[in-house]
Amino acid sequence: MFAEHPSVKKENHVPTELEEYLFDLRGYIHLQNAIDQSHVAELNVLLDTYLDLEPDTWRGWVYRPSNRGNTRHLHNLFEIGEPFERLIDHPSWLAHVNRFVGGDDGLFIDESFADIRVQGEATRIHSGASKRRIRTQFRYHNGQFRCGQINILLALTNVGHGDGPTMVVPGSHKSNIKHPVFKDGANSLDEVPAAVEIPLQSGDAACFVDCIAHGSARRINPGERRMLIIRYGPHWGNDRYGFEPSPELIARLAPERRRIVQPLQPRRPPNEHLPPK
Ligand SMILES: O=C(O)CCC(=O)C(=O)O
Incomplete structure (x- = not known):
């Protein structure tokens, strides 16, 4: 249906010294023009075909959970089609994610x-960071990053001020003290001291370690915000909600992509050892 995009063959963009410095310092970086506009259009066209999916229903291996207010989520992006599969190891961020997760054993996408x-x-x-969660931690040791979860938030629409941009508290991936707003029960970032917006043009991505204090501003403009969220961690992780890749997806992915979606092939006893149904 969709031709393999030439970007698949492109060299990975390795993080620059400045990006590493900023990632260490602030906990996030902004990747401009991470995907091109024709790829954005392909993704949006395919997403449109899922907008009629009812809450708490599946289409194939794509799941739409119950609504959170007027926010709609569609899980298991790579089941939607090839333009989504290209995101698994996209050259604009694969080397960044590898560097920030660290280790030589590969990655796993857990959501x-x-x-x-x-x-x-x-x-x-x-x-x-004050929560000290292992799964989402920031870590740097002996010149190596070892982060538990690196998020790529890819904008499929322009998300500027007023459009509900992602917000972060820079540096909070190393904080020892809980942000006081947690105690006040604040649930929107717009009024949170020290939080900054990450405005994205469609095709841009924010790359951040999940333990940074984050969320998004309230969307005040009319229209729709579309963001894809892909979370990478070390190869030994597991899916956040227990979703499994479809056998069809596993069969059609090239080995480099398959390893990120399913780092280990499941091992099961041969049929004769299974209990009768
Ligand atoms: O959608 C956003 O801008 C924020 C995403 C977020 O809160 C998350 O990745 O946990």
Whole structure:
């Protein structure tokens, strides 16, 4: 249906010294023009075909959970089609994610979903290093990053001020103290001291370690915000919600991509050892 995009063959963009410095310092970087506009268009066209999926239903291996307000999520992006599969090891961020997760054993994507939202919607502030969560931790040791979860948030629409941009508290991936707003029960980032917006043009991506305090501003403009969220971690991770890749996806992925979606082939006893049904 879709031709293999030439970007698949492109060399990986390795993180620059400045990007590494900023990632270490602030906990996030902004990747401009991470995918081109024709790829953005392909992704949007395919997403459109899933917009009629009812809450808490599946189409094939794509799942739409119950609504969170007027925000719609679609899980298991790579089941939607080849333009989504290209994101698994996209050359604009693969080397960054490898460097920030660290180690030589490879990656695993433990969650991938589309977040589609309209006016009035926001994501409350969450995370922050003081929680010391292993799964989402930031770590740097002997010249190597060893982060537990690196998020790629890829904008499929322009998400500027007023459009509900992602917000982070820079540096909070190393904080020892809980942001006071957590105690006040604040649930929107717009009023959170020290939080900054990451405005993205469609095709741009934000890359951040999940333990940074983050969320998104309330969308005040009319229209729709579309963001794809892909979370990478070390190869030994497991899926956040227990989703499994379809056998068809595993069969059609090239080995480099398959290893990121399913680092280890499941090992099962041969049929004669299985209990009768
Ligand atoms: O959608 C956003 O801008 C924020 C995403 C977020 O909160 C998350 O990745 O946990």
